[in-house]
Each structure stands twice: as structure tokens, then as C-alpha cells.
Amino acid sequence: MTAPLDRRVPVIVLGGFLGSGKTTLLKRLLERGDGPRTAVIINEFGEISLDHLLVSNVEGNSVVLKNGCVCCVIRTDLQSALRDLLDAKAVAGGRQFDRIVIETTGLADPGPIAQTLGTDPMLRRQTRLAGIVCTVDAMNGAHQIGAHEECLQQIAIADRIALTKTDLIEEDAVGSLTGMIAGINVRAGIFDLQGQMATGDDVEALFETDGTSEAAISWIRCAPALTARHANIENVLFETLQPVDWTAFAVWLSAFVHHYADDVLRIKGLLTVPGAAGPIVLDVVRNHIHPPRHLSDWPDDSRASRIVFIVRNIEVRALKLSLLDFLGHAPEIKQEFIPPALERAHPQTA
Amino acid sequence: MCGACGVLQGGPEWLECAAIEGPRLAARQKRLRHVNRMLAATGTKVSESSGGMIVRSLTGATRVVDDLSHVWLAAAEIGRKTVDPLAPFRTVKRDRLQ
Numbered sequence: 229m230t231a232p233l234d235r236r237v238p239v240i241v242l243g244g245f246l247g248s249g250k251t252t253l254l255k256r257l258l259e260r261g262d263g264p265r266t267a268v269i270i271n272e273f274g275e276i277s278l279d280h281l282l283v284s285n286v287e288g289n290s291v292v293l294k295n296g297c298v299c300c301v302i303r304t305d306l307q308s309a310l311r312d313l314l315d316a317k318a319v320a321g322g323r324q325f326d327r328i329v330i331e332t333t334g335l336a337d338p339g340p341i342a343q344t345l346g347t348d349p350m351l352r353r354q355t356r357l358a359g360i361v362c363t364v365d366a367m368n369g370a371h372q373i374g375a376h377e378e379c380l381q382q383i384a385i386a387d388r389i390a391l392t393k394t395d396l397i398e399e400d401a402v403g404s405l406t407g408m409i410a411g412i413n414v415r416a417g418i419f420d421l422q423g424q425m426a427t428g429d430d431v432e433a434l435f436e437t438d439g440t441s442e443a444a445i446s447w448i449r450c451a452p453a454l455t456a457r458h459a460n461i462e463n464v465l466f467e468t469l470q471p472v473d474w475t476a477f478a479v480w481l482s483a484f485v486h487h488y489a490d491d492v493l494r495i496k497g498l499l500t501v502p503g504a505a506g507p508i509v510l511d512v513v514r515n516h517i518h519p520p521r522h523l524s525d526w527p528d529d530s531r532a533s534r535i536v537f538i539v540r541n542i543e544v545r546a547l548k549l550s551l552l553d554f555l556g557h558a559p560e561i562k563q564e565f566i567p568p569a570l571e572r573a574h575p576q577t578a
Numbered sequence: 579m580c581g582a583c584g585v586l587q588g589g590p591e592w593l594e595c596a597a598i599e600g601p602r603l604a605a606r607q608k609r610l611r612h613v614n615r616m617l618a619a620t621g622t623k624v625s626e627s628s629g630g631m632i633v634r635s636l637t638g639a640t641r642v643v644d645d646l647s648h649v650w651l652a653a654a655e656i657g658r659k660t661v662d663p664l665a666p667f668r669t670v671k672r673d674r675l676q
Contacts, residue, residue: 475605479612480663482646487662546667554663
């Protein structure tokens with residue numbers, strides 16, 4: 229059995245703290261011109277909108293949402309903007325664009341935006357969350373992570389992180405920041421876009437939309453057997469060799485996400501479920517559980533089910549024991565801790 | 579589609595999916611068994627009722643709900659305590675983790 233073709237329009241949320249280079253990154257993406265066609269929604273907070281003026285070819289498939297943040301104040305505007313774009317695409321016979329990028333304000337929480345895609349009936353049928361990209365200013369990132377909860381949450385929730393302005397600081401400082409980011413979100417891919425090795429393909433890879441691709445599920449290789457930790461945010465790997473009873477797991481997950489809504493930042497999983505031909509991909513953003521996706525095959529030789537929880541203020545041991553108990557499984561297996569996010573930025577020397 | 583599609587929140591179309599784990603009735607009964615395991619500490623129980631679910635407390639209070647997240651809300655409202663799957667395994671008080 230092969231996984232059904234997902235024809236929904238992929239949506240990528242581009243977040244990042246104030247001044248971290250979101251618009252510059254979006255401009256680089258749009259200027260490439262040879263990738264998938266991109267419609268953009270730019271959310272600006274303030275009386276005068278400027279960011280969209282910096283994105284020269286934003287006209288056409290573009291919407292600027294002003295005077296409010298899409299994650300809280302003007303979520304209905306976001307719904308309307310997405311619906312309008314999808315209507316325009318349908319009128320044009322589906323040829324207008326291949327993906328949508330939503331650039332948020334610098335203080336936005338991507339969680340409610342992802343939730344909007346999952347809860348609006350029309351958007352749920354026509355779009356899918358293809359990824360959350362976060363820009364981090366290499367010059368000021370360490371300070372912003374320590375001083376601003378918004379920055380910390382944006383990093384914790386992201387799938388891919390773009391380091392910006394790395395050409396303005398020493399390599400050691402980049403390494404230190406990369407380590408700090410991996411402590412917050414060990415499974416996110418980290419891209420240094422100003423580094424000597426950076427190419428235009430790296431920009432495209434950041435906005436990867438194929439949810440079943442190798443890149444999209446590459447996080448399973450950075451799942452830590454040991455936990456990574458920054459401040460009160462923890463990355464927890466739950467791993468089990470026994471097939472997962474989906475019904476029991478879903479009931480546990482629903483109760484867990486409901487009770488710990490404020491402390492669940494992200495959950496990603498690749499599950500082996502009895503009766504399914506391939507693994508099932510799980511994606512939870514904050515307290516919203518996205519519909520599970522079926523893959524036609526496993527990405528590696530392992531048939532273990534792997535779930536990464538990025539949570540805060542939660543006792544890791546209790547989390548693991550609770551899930552094991554509810555599934556009726558033996559304690560999880562152990563494995564080496566090799567976070568490729570760090571490996572990518574700073575290749576290990578023998 | 580598989581049994582995965584019939585359990586999580588996300589709209590009625592997910593509840594309508596055919597389950598690979600067996601007939602739909604058996605899948606629903608299995609789900610109820612697991613929900614009742616989760617509710618055990620709250621002193622509430624859930625049962626099916628014409629497309630929805632009814633949560634009942636030991637004192638006879640009832641709430642009609644239509645999805646899992648509302649089951650947890652109803653149990654917190656009419657049960658002895660909120661549904662916290664980690665509670666039996668916790669060794670540290672939550673406020674000490676913050």
C-alpha cells in the first residue's frame with residue numbers, strides 16, 4: 229500500500245524575533261525564481277507597513293495583514309487571506325502558486341497560526357502545515373533567547389532554524405549559539421545562511437514542503453536518547469520497539485495535550501502501528517494535534533516508534549512512565565545521542 | 579485510512595474513517611475502554627449515546643459531549659479531579675518545576 233497523494237497546498241510559517249531577518253530571508257527565497265511558486269502573507273504590526281515594500285516581487289499572490297498580530301488579534305484576517313488565495317488559485321486552475329509562506333510578526337507565537345490551519349474546516353481540507361521556519365539573529369540571538377520568552381518559544385516550536393548575520397560575528401560565537409539552540413530544540417535543522425558554505429539551495433531547503441520527504445522527517449535522526457535542556461524547556465525522546473496501539477496512544481495523547489496545554493510546545497512522532505503498511509507521522513503544535521499522515525515506507529532500518537516531546541515544566545520520567553504504562557509497553561530502548569543539527573554547523577573531527 | 583484517523587481531534591471526517599483494526603463498532607468500543615481507563619481516577623465514566631458520548635459521575639451528574647477534548651473538560655467539571663495522565667507517576671510537585 230502506498231501513501232495517498234496529498235494535494236493540499238503546503239503552508240510554511242516563517243517566524244523569528246524582531247529584526248532577525250525574516251523579510252530578508254523571504255526576499256532571498258522569492259528572488260530565486262526557479263523553485264516552487266510562492267504566495268506570501270506578510271503580517272506587520274504597526275501603523276505603517278514596511279516589510280512588504282522590501283519584498284520587491286511580492287505583488288500578485290500576496291497579502292499584507294496590518295495592525296495586529298495574526299497569532300492573537302487578527303486571526304480571522306489570516307483565515308480570510310488564506311481563503312482568498314485559495315479561491316484565486318482555484319479560479320486560475322490551480323496554476324497560480326505551489327505553496328504559501330506566512331511571515332509573522334517578530335513577537336508572534338506560531339502555535340495559534342498552525343491551529344488556524346487545523347481548525348478552520350475549509351483550510352483543513354485545502355492546506356497543510358508543511359513546516360515552521362524560525363530566523364535567529366546570530367549577533368543578538370543569545371541575549372534575545374535569555375531575555376524574551378517569545379524568542380525562546382519560536383525556536384522551540386520550529387522545524388528549521390535559519391541563523392542570520394553570522395558573517396558579523398566570530399565562528400566560536402556561532403558555535404556557542406548553535407549549541408544553545410540545540411539545547412532548546414535538538415531536532416530542528418539549523419541552517420547558517422551567511423556561512424561560507426551557504427548556497428541558494430539551503431534557502432530552498434528551509435522551505436521544503438514535501439511532508440514525506442527525507443528532509444521532512446530527518447528529525448528522527450536527531451532524536452536524543454538523552455534529553456537536551458535549556459532553561460525549563462526539555463527535549464524528550466520516547467522510543468519503543470513494540471508496535472503502538474494507536475487507539476490507546478491517541479487517548480493518552482489527547483488527555484496529555486489537554487492537561488498540559490500551556491507546557492506542550494511541539495510533539496513529533498514516527499509510529500509503527502499494527503495493520504498500517506508504513507509508519508504514521510504525528511505532528512502536534514502547541515495544543516493542536518494535526519491529522520496523522522501515512523508514509524509508504526520507513527526512512528531507515530529501524531522499526532521502532534519514536535516520539536520527540538518538546539515540553540517545559542514537565543517531569544520527564546513521569547511522562548515516559550505514564551505513556552509506557554498506558555500502552556502496556558516495556559521500558560524504552562537506549563541509543564547514542566548525536567544531534568545532527570550540531571554536526572551540520574560544526575562537522576565533528578575525528 | 580486507518581484507526582489513527584478515527585481518534586484524534588480534527589473534525590468529524592476523521593471520526594468517519596474506516597478503521598483497519600476491525601469493524602467500526604469494535605473500534606469505538608475499544609476507544610471507550612481506553613477513555614474509561616484514563617477517567618478512572620476522576621470517578622467518571624463515559625459511554626456512547628447516539629453518535630456522541632455521555633460522561634457520568636458517581637453522583638449521577640451527566641454531560642453529553644462529542645469529542646475527546648470535551649470528555650476531559652466534562653470529567654473535570656463533574657468528577658473528583660482533572661484528568662492528568664502523569665499524576666500517578668510524578669515524584670516532584672509541578673510548581674517546583676516552574
